[in-house]
Amino acid sequence: MSTRRKFLSKAAAGTAAVGTGTILGAPAIHAQSKIKWRMQTYAGPALAEHVIKPAIDSFNKIAGDEMEIELYFADQLVPTGELFRALQKGTIDAVQSDDDSMASPTEVTVFGGYFPFASRYSLDVPVLFNQYGLGKIWEEEYEKVGVKWLSAGAWDPCHFATKDPIRSLEDLKGKRVFTFPTAGRFLNQFGVVPVTLPWEDIEVAVQTGELDGVAWSGITEDYTVGWSDVTNYFLTNNISGAWAGSFYANMDKYQELPPHLQELLKLTMDSSHYYRQWWYWGGEADLRVNGPDMELTTIPDEEWATVETAAIKFWDEIAAESETKAKVVEIFKQYNAVMEKAGRPYRYS
Template sequence: MKRRDILLRSATLPVVAASALATPALAQSSTKVRWRMPTSFPTGLATLYGGATFLAERVAALTDGAFEITPYAGGEIVPPLGVLEAAQNGTVEAGFTAGFYYLGKNPALMFDTGVPFGMSPRQHNAWISQGGGLEMMRELYAEFNVINFAAGNSGAQMGGWYRKPIDTLEDIKGLRIRAAGLVGSVFAELGAVPQSIPGSDLYPAMERGALDAVEFVGPYDDERLGFQKVAKYYYAPGVLELGASICLIANMDAYNELPETFKQVLQAASAEANTEMLARYDSLNIEALRRLIGSGVELRSWSEEIMLAMQAATQKLLDEEASKDARFKDIHDKWKAFRDDQILWSSVNDGAAQTFLAGNRG
């Protein structure tokens, strides 16, 4: 069977509930599988790194311990931003990471994680599941000898932490900011100096003054990393990251060697982890934000001038990449058409309802 056929076949595997698994078949099987799964995240992030441990626990539970995945913190056995390469080379069997960390390998991997002014997690999941996104992303990842599964989402991320107020575009110029993926390139277009630094190194960099600002995740994770101790101004809304999808990647050879039931377990556990992570963020972020504001953090909103400039910079960068790479253009065009329809649907129904409720909670 050709690799493309294998990928597309696995893309259509059903999400299998625990009750639907053939327990007798699993119990009778003598197959034992042990995988190592480095992540790009420190253990202190109970949501991001916790997504990896949740997934591993579900795989073990659904196979009665026959399929065991051991997660590792970023830097423990491979560098936080070296997870894709390690899985590609077979140094490890799997990884838990985000596609936009690897734009230097293929810029189109940004669409697997999320794009500034893009889609919400719900809309992104619809694109992956029903809009052809999974097939396109799996063709990309196949070039690195891995297969990908959506396995988490942070939800909309905040605009970041700043030592000084950002009132005008002039305030962004020269700003040393940690911002990953295309978000960093957007800040560069506006005159900032973006840095790509693993999460575990951000607080020390801010504390010693090597950074002026940090764009990371949201209130719960940011509070745990202590950014409120080194910066006062916290910006929203997170138009640059309406959601960040986290992926499980598996070495293609290791994946192909799995029994069919274990492949379905991996699919099911990843889908469950995807839902679990977003639910945790949605429940934890608001209380964390209240604590941050209570501790003296100043919550601020981006000005319309700044958001319009960010949006224009995003489109410029996407258009430039599309002009250089026909496949990037094809993915972008299909992604954008789906996003535009989703925005239209939201504006008609649930998005419009949420806007009303924000001002009229009753």
């Protein structure tokens, strides 16, 4: 709230300064002023230290006197669920999030975050966007609503971290879990009760019993943001191999950038994607083996196959909703068929 007040105060002060300058007849300043963007990420401070801050720090160093991106964390300027509207209006200039969490009014929103079993590994996401055509679809869908979709990348897989152990599908029933909208919609059929809360309130909500756990991340995030301190068990089965998130910009602000700064922004996003690839991949393995806070549990493969079968039915339900959704689902099916036929190391049946 303090940050929001400062944000609004700066905006008001800037408006007042412009008005005063006009009244006093101050001479026009012809020198090129430094471009300043405000970017908000879905991530809280501890997580942002890895998933976005190193890349933005690098951008600012290279851009020097030409441009600066001011980075804000989850809910600092606007609630995560209002990120799209703020971006569209130009209240903020850029966003790092998934389509699902920021409630984008597009045909592809349902596929952001964790779309059940759309990926097995983190490398699946950039391949789908860059080689199988998802990037083109996302770009076209966001152009329709006046926002510039910039780039997609992968994060961690989606696992349950809970206070009580989960060793069967029966154990999922009645569990109040913080998760993504589409993941919650899918998991509801197994008795999971999806709960939506501000990101920074999750740890306390688990402590007080308002939540039984989270299905928001992999084990790397559980340890990084402190959720491992309030949960006791980590379920090794996951409903997706990688979170799919993107960078977006206000269309007008992006088009005003000179070409070389647009290119620098692209390289910065690529740097961010690469950092997450190795940080999560290494962290997921290391913390399963060496993490001291959570005990690993597993639902047997033959029982978990029920969930995987339900995911394919869920895909078909989503595909029936629109032509664009059907196109995306068909790409998922084609891609996964290729991976299965390719065999090891792409897929282990």
